[in-house]
Amino acid sequence: xxxxxxxxxxxxxxxxSLTLISRFVEEYRSSTPNKLKxxxxxxLYILLTGVFQFLYxxxxxxxxxxxxxxxxxxxxxxxxxxxxxxxxxxxxxxRDFLTVSPERAFADFLFAHTVLHLVxxxxxx
Amino acid sequence: xxxxxxxxxxxxxxxxxxxxxxxxxxxxxxARLQAVLSQPFTDxxxxxxxxxxxxxxxxxxxxxxxxxxxxxxxxxxxSVESLFYAAEASQALSGCEIPVSNDTRDLLLATVSEDSTxxxxxxxVSALSSLGLPLASQEVVSALKARISxxxxxxxIILALQxxxxxxxxxxxxxxxxxxxxxxxxxxxxxxxYLQFEEGLETxxxxxxxxxxxxxxxxxxxxxxxxxVIQLVNSIFSKKSWDSLSEAFSVASAAESLSNNRFHVPVxxxxxxxxxxxxxxxxxxxxxxxxxxxxLSSASVLVESASTSSSKSAILSxxxxxxRDEVFELNFMASQPASGYYQFxxxxxxxxxxxANHVELxxxxxxxxxxxxxxxxxxxxxxxxGPKTTRVEYPTKAKAPFMADSHQNFAMAFQLVxxxxxxELTPHQTFVRLHNQKxxxxxxxxxxxxxxxxxxxxxxxxxxxxxxDSISGTYAxxxxxxxxxxxxxxxxxxxxxxxxxxxxxxxxxxxAKTLYTPKPEIQHLFREPxxxxxxxxxNAFTALVLSPFLLLLILWVKLGANxxxxxxxPSTFLFHIGHAAMLGLMYVYWTHLNMFQTMKYLAIIGSLTxxxxxxxxxxxxxxxxxxxAGPQTKKLSKEPLAPISxxxxxxxxxx
Numbered sequence: 162x163x164x165x166x167x168x169x170x171x172x173x174x175x176x177x178s179l180t181l182i183s184r185f186v187e188e189y190r191s192s193t194p195n196k197l198k199x200x201x202x203x204x205l206y207i208l209l210t211g212v213f214q215f216l217y218x219x220x221x222x223x224x225x226x227x228x229x230x231x232x233x234x235x236x237x238x239x240x241x242x243x244x245x246x247x248x249x250x251x252x253x254x255x256r257d258f259l260t261v262s263p264e265r266a267f268a269d270f271l272f273a274h275t276v277l278h279l280v281x282x283x284x285x286x
Numbered sequence: 287x288x289x290x291x292x293x294x295x296x297x298x299x300x301x302x303x304x305x306x307x308x309x310x311x312x313x314x315x316x317a318r319l320q321a322v323l324s325q326p327f328t329d330x331x332x333x334x335x336x337x338x339x340x341x342x343x344x345x346x347x348x349x350x351x352x353x354x355x356x357x358x359x360x361x362x363x364x365s366v367e368s369l370f371y372a373a374e375a376s377q378a379l380s381g382c383e384i385p386v387s388n389d390t391r392d393l394l395l396a397t398v399s400e401d402s403t404x405x406x407x408x409x410x411v412s413a414l415s416s417l418g419l420p421l422a423s424q425e426v427v428s429a430l431k432a433r434i435s436x437x438x439x440x441x442x443i444i445l446a447l448q449x450x451x452x453x454x455x456x457x458x459x460x461x462x463x464x465x466x467x468x469x470x471x472x473x474x475x476x477x478x479x480y481l482q483f484e485e486g487l488e489t490x491x492x493x494x495x496x497x498x499x500x501x502x503x504x505x506x507x508x509x510x511x512x513x514x515v516i517q518l519v520n521s522i523f524s525k526k527s528w529d530s531l532s533e534a535f536s537v538a539s540a541a542e543s544l545s546n547n548r549f550h551v552p553v554x555x556x557x558x559x560x561x562x563x564x565x566x567x568x569x570x571x572x573x574x575x576x577x578x579x580x581x582l583s584s585a586s587v588l589v590e591s592a593s594t595s596s597s598k599s600a601i602l603s604x605x606x607x608x609x610r611d612e613v614f615e616l617n618f619m620a621s622q623p624a625s626g627y628y629q630f631x632x633x634x635x636x637x638x639x640x641x642a643n644h645v646e647l648x649x650x651x652x653x654x655x656x657x658x659x660x661x662x663x664x665x666x667x668x669x670x671x672g673p674k675t676t677r678v679e680y681p682t683k684a685k686a687p688f689m690a691d692s693h694q695n696f697a698m699a700f701q702l703v704x705x706x707x708x709x710e711l712t713p714h715q716t717f718v719r720l721h722n723q724k725x726x727x728x729x730x731x732x733x734x735x736x737x738x739x740x741x742x743x744x745x746x747x748x749x750x751x752x753x754x755d756s757i758s759g760t761y762a763x764x765x766x767x768x769x770x771x772x773x774x775x776x777x778x779x780x781x782x783x784x785x786x787x788x789x790x791x792x793x794x795x796x797x798a799k800t801l802y803t804p805k806p807e808i809q810h811l812f813r814e815p816x817x818x819x820x821x822x823x824x825n826a827f828t829a830l831v832l833s834p835f836l837l838l839l840i841l842w843v844k845l846g847a848n849x850x851x852x853x854x855x856p857s858t859f860l861f862h863i864g865h866a867a868m869l870g871l872m873y874v875y876w877t878h879l880n881m882f883q884t885m886k887y888l889a890i891i892g893s894l895t896x897x898x899x900x901x902x903x904x905x906x907x908x909x910x911x912x913x914x915a916g917p918q919t920k921k922l923s924k925e926p927l928a929p930i931s932x933x934x935x936x937x938x939x940x941x
Binding site for chain 2: 202207209221222
């Protein structure tokens with residue numbers, strides 16, 4: 162009988178990846194706090210928005226190129242800022258961010274977003 | 287080496303020619319000068335300029351008595367200047383005596399001192415001298431020397447020179463005489479033609495008259511070279527109308543001193559009329575005058591050499607001019623010169639004082655031309671038949687017109703000779719003009735002489751058809767001739783020529799050149815705007831891009847995100863309102879504002895939001911800490927699982 166942590170005699174690569182992915186998803190669902198999941202949902206949203214903009218550019222054309230750039234950079238910038246926020250808020254990383262409280266991280270997030278918005282709106286035309 | 291050096295020096299000497307005056311006063315200029323000086327005078331100063339100026343030109347004032355009365359009535363015996371003007375003016379008039387009192391004399395003598403200006407010294411010394419009063423020359427000299435050492439300007443020295451010329455000859459004037467040379471060194475040389483002081487014409491003229499006055503007085507030649515004298519003449523007499531009475535006076539005074547001094551007398555040589563000689567006018571007439579246009583009768587004028595401009599062979603040598611009615615003339619035609627230009631080198635002798643007495647003149651000899659042996663012929667190209675020559679005599683026209691078509695050439699031959707001497711001539715312009723009377727078209731050819739000076743002209747109809755535009759018809763043939771040395775230029779309608787061209791493709795009217803008609807308008811093409819994709823596509827993609835937002839909302843709802851922790855405090859409200867306002871500002875920035883306005887509003891709203899947010903987050907932090915102190919179960923349950931999940935993840939990765 163196979164125990165959960167014992168290796169079997171023969172497993173294909175794909176099945177291993179599938180097991181890996183399902184394990185990862187399971188872990189994610191159970192162990193990540195809700196706050197972080199909220200931010201992850203936001204990240205997914207930003208990602209999809211960026212992807213769709215890029216898709217338009219590829220399919221139709223780069224006509225108002227400055228608009229495309231500004232929109233794309235907005236997505237990229239927002240993604241990065243949100244990731245930063247997620248890292249700083251994560252309680253597991255508390256040791257790395259002793260001086261930064263979650264509130265401080267959020268305030269930084271907002272300030273950085275203000276600057277990003279200013280630049281994006283200037284460039285969108 | 288030595289011969290080469292000598293050759294170099296010799297060539298340099300030969301190259302430098304003596305200067306001759308380029309500007310001088312003509313008789314009209316002298317008359318104008320006289321008119322300026324004859325204007326009715328308003329005060330004593332203008333009376334002085336007029337009377338003394340006219341006397342320098344050798345003209346006596348018309349009503350001497352009235353002038354004398356005017357001077358006497360305007361005299362102010364307490365002013366040195368007034369006494370000077372009165373004394374000098376009365377001296378120029380005959381029989382005009384100014385009464386002098388002891389006070390006047392004392393005043394004048396007292397002015398002669400180191401403390402007075404050079405002008406005052408000059409005026410008092412001149413007044414004393416003109417009024418016949420005694421003065422101490424040595425005192426004057428020492429005063430002048432002191433004055434010159436104090437004020438080194440040009441006018442002071444000129445006045446000193448002028449004053450010294452009125453002193454007795456026994457006085458030591460050597461130092462003052464040396465000033466002439468120093469002053470001459472201060473003259474500005476303008477391109478080798480003019481020599482003048484930077485102070486202007488009047489100063490230069492006054493310098494000339496003062497220098498010569500003093501030199502004559504001490505009988506020593508002034509240290510001015512001949513070329514310098516001529517340059518001074520050019521400067522002073524280049525201006526033919528004078529701004530003020532004092533300027534006119536200075537010019538008159540300079541002219542008088544240059545025509546009457548003992549050392550240098552510039553000579554002005556000018557041809558009477560154009561320097562052109564012909565059979566009708568065989569005499570070359572020269573006027574030899576001094577600067578005041580007074581003829582120098584004592585002079586003897588000699589042609590040193592006369593040669594043609596091109597060959598330089600001398601036609602005349604050492605031929606004298608004869609004086610007749612104050613004009614020197616020479617019968618040049620007697621030497622039978624050929625027509626053309628001649629270079630004359632004329633020397634004026636008779637007085638050792640003459641300056642610029644070698645003159646170079648360019649003389650033109652003109653003649654009349656005659657056309658001989660004008661032969662017109664029509665020659666067959668293949669020369670099957672002999673040429674038919676017709677001789678035409680000037681100024682008649684050939685009776686019958688000549689026919690020339692493509693098989694024939696039209697030829698013309700003639701000779702041009704001098705009417706009197708029979709020498710062959712080659713004028714500058716010999717043209718043959720063919721004029722079509724119907725269309726008005728004309729074609730001009732040049733007739734050229736061959737080696738024997740026989741002019742030939744040939745017209746080949748096929749060769750020249752482009753010039754004629756292949757238009758057949760009757761052309762009038764003209765011979766045009768001209769030259770600077772010809773007295774009778776010629777325009778002679780010799781004959782009529784009928785030309786026949788092969789291809790009659792000529793247009794009926796000649797097109798005027800369309801060079802100056804308006805050109806077609808250029809339409810400006812604006813840059814085409816880029817092609818936009820169809821609205822449907824854009825709209826579809828806009829919807830697609832906005833769709834993840836819906837997904838986000840769904841996910842958030844599913845995760846259970848809520849605003850249950852919303853604290854009701856003013857800072858919270860303010861923060862959220864401020865934040866919303868900032869986002870709203872972004873939208874307004876996109877539509878209406880520019881960066882500067884946005885930054886301004888952002889600063890205001892941003893600082894408010896920051897303060898409110900800071901407050902709100904601080905409250906939240908406090909709340910979190912107090913909450914943390916209480917329930918810890920949530921956190922603890924999560925902790926042990928974390929390292930296990932990490933191990934699993936690593937295991938998975940290695941497999």
